[in-house]
Amino acid sequence: MTTTPLNEIQSTSLNQLTLANLPSNIDVPTYDRTKLTAGIVHIGVGGFHRAHQAVYINELLKTPGSEQWGICGVGLLENNRGLRDILVKQDYLYSLVVRHPNGQIDNKVIGSMIDFLFAPDNKQAVIDKLAHNDTKVVSLTITEGGYNLNPITGDLDLENASIIHDITNPEDPTTAFGYIAAALQLRKSQDMKAFTVQSCDNIQHNGAVTRKMLLTFTQQQDPELSQWIETHVEFPNAMVDRITPVTTKADIEYVAENFGLTDEWPITCESFSQWVIEDNFSDGRPNWDLAGAQFVTDVTPFEKMKIRLLNAGHSVLGLLGSIHGYATIDETVSDKDFAEYLRAFMDLEVTPLLDELDGIDLEEYKDTLIERFSNPNIKDSLARICSESSAKLPKFLIATINENLAVGRDCSLATLVIATWCLYSDKQVNQALETLDIQDAMHDELAEYAHKTTEDKLAFLRINSLFADLIEQPALSKAYSEAIDELYSPTSNIKNIMKNTLSQKLAAEKL
Numbered sequence: 180m181t182t183t184p185l186n187e188i189q190s191t192s193l194n195q196l197t198l199a200n201l202p203s204n205i206d207v208p209t210y211d212r213t214k215l216t217a218g219i220v221h222i223g224v225g226g227f228h229r230a231h232q233a234v235y236i237n238e239l240l241k242t243p244g245s246e247q248w249g250i251c252g253v254g255l256l257e258n259n260r261g262l263r264d265i266l267v268k269q270d271y272l273y274s275l276v277v278r279h280p281n282g283q284i285d286n287k288v289i290g291s292m293i294d295f296l297f298a299p300d301n302k303q304a305v306i307d308k309l310a311h312n313d314t315k316v317v318s319l320t321i322t323e324g325g326y327n328l329n330p331i332t333g334d335l336d337l338e339n340a341s342i343i344h345d346i347t348n349p350e351d352p353t354t355a356f357g358y359i360a361a362a363l364q365l366r367k368s369q370d371m372k373a374f375t376v377q378s379c380d381n382i383q384h385n386g387a388v389t390r391k392m393l394l395t396f397t398q399q400q401d402p403e404l405s406q407w408i409e410t411h412v413e414f415p416n417a418m419v420d421r422i423t424p425v426t427t428k429a430d431i432e433y434v435a436e437n438f439g440l441t442d443e444w445p446i447t448c449e450s451f452s453q454w455v456i457e458d459n460f461s462d463g464r465p466n467w468d469l470a471g472a473q474f475v476t477d478v479t480p481f482e483k484m485k486i487r488l489l490n491a492g493h494s495v496l497g498l499l500g501s502i503h504g505y506a507t508i509d510e511t512v513s514d515k516d517f518a519e520y521l522r523a524f525m526d527l528e529v530t531p532l533l534d535e536l537d538g539i540d541l542e543e544y545k546d547t548l549i550e551r552f553s554n555p556n557i558k559d560s561l562a563r564i565c566s567e568s569s570a571k572l573p574k575f576l577i578a579t580i581n582e583n584l585a586v587g588r589d590c591s592l593a594t595l596v597i598a599t600w601c602l603y604s605d606k607q608v609n610q611a612l613e614t615l616d617i618q619d620a621m622h623d624e625l626a627e628y629a630h631k632t633t634e635d636k637l638a639f640l641r642i643n644s645l646f647a648d649l650i651e652q653p654a655l656s657k658a659y660s661e662a663i664d665e666l667y668s669p670t671s672n673i674k675n676i677m678k679n680t681l682s683q684k685l686a687a688e689k690l
């Protein structure tokens with residue numbers, strides 16, 4: 180497809196008025212948006228929310244009788260100001276470009292969001308919205324790091340400065356937990372029903388984790404409130420899935436050029452989408468199943484399968500591919516050495532840890548993952564995948580290493596990924612010495628430990644908050660130091676190291 184510079188394209192702004200004049204090949208909301216009320220308040224309106232939950236609701240709203248399930252977005256972070264301005268300008272509409280692996284493209288305008296509150300400007304407005312009678316579900320995509328979960332204790336990190344601030348200043352919240360607690364306090368004092376807190380993040384048992392974090396938080400703040408939450412608030416677990424790359428200038432240009440539409444923040448995503456939800460809600464819920472979601476009584480095996488295969492698979496490709504010099508997931512996985520390594524990791528180090536799932540053929544699931552990763556129309560950057568690895572890897576990958584070690588199973592493929600993460604955090608360049616774009620809340624600490632690797636091979640593993648006592652496991656520390664030796668050798672080449680690690684593993688499996 181050719182692209183014309185933005186300033187040469189005649190385009191109209193996307194908003195409620197311009198909707199009527201869009202080309203007929205864009206699916207626009209046909210329901211009456213003025214009739215919608217916000218039964219859902221969503222905290223964390225990133226690309227994923229706009230490609231996933233908001234799209235399910237957009238579908239559902241086509242069914243009459245669903246008008247109470249509009250979405251009010253909430254941005255807690257200062258850097259959400261720009262998003263708020265764009266959404267307000269566009270009447271909370273945005274375009275969704277769904278790119279299939281075969282090149283087919285579905286274009287939609289999503290209309291399920293009807294309001295957006297930017298918390299730094301008016302905290303009370305957010306608390307009041309959460310406490311509003313219409314609000315039945317408060318959903319979250321606050322990223323893995325947003326839960327302030329200490330991966331070692333499995334509990335809320337009570338040393339985190341924002342958490343300490345929010346516990347001691349209930350009237351001046353800054354975190355999701357602070358806002359939710361303030362709103363539930365208001366509802367409790369007014370004898371109102373509780374809302375459901377629904378996590379949509381990639382955390383195993385995301386509902387149970389959210390519950391535990393909020394109960395610990397409120398126990399410190401107000402034990403009576405904590406008791407009330409324990410009795411009245413439901414936290415359904417859910418598995419969420421749709422690959423949603425970061426929006427690029429090319430995505431904005433695509434929308435302008437093909438639809439004559441200025442959308443300052445369109446969303447591009449893959450065609451695959453899945454949402455498996457436990458059906459526990461405090462005060463009603465949308466019939467998401469009418470829009471393609473699945474309700475189950477226990478989501479645990481679905482979550483584990485997805486996080487340990489898809490998300491961990493992404494991290495495997497992300498870290499190894501970054502050192503090689505690749506920029507995107509599709510580029511990395513279309514290299515057969517990377518595809519083979521990934522498949523062996525999935526088959527030999529993850530699959531033995533997964534439970535049988537009714538109606539799911541794991542072999543087929545893994546084949547589909549590789550197909551999805553290979554989608555040449557989804558340019559999912561390795562920088563996005565590797566961002567916040569310190570919040571992701573404990574759940575995606577280190578958990579797998581621990582479970583394998585506990586039963587004496589080799590996990591050299593995952594171990595090489597951890598050693599590569601050390602090299603990545605230490606040198607911060609790829610094999611061609613090009614600088615890597617690294618975003619991580621623990622960036623400085625990761626670099627500080629990684630920098631000590633030449634004098635102490637195991638230095639990186641001494642980051643206790645990530646690895647706990649992994650270093651004490653002889654099988655692990657042996658495989659890790661061998662990987663470090665290879666990665667730090669002057670002639671090191673990541674593909675050769677991957678090939679050696681894999682062939683040694685396969686040879687050992689045959690013995």
Ligand code: CS2
Nearest residue numbers: 419420421422423490493564
């Ligand atoms: C990715 C996920 O952040 C990551 O590392 O693995 O964002 C992934 O694309 C989604 O979970 C797909 O559902």
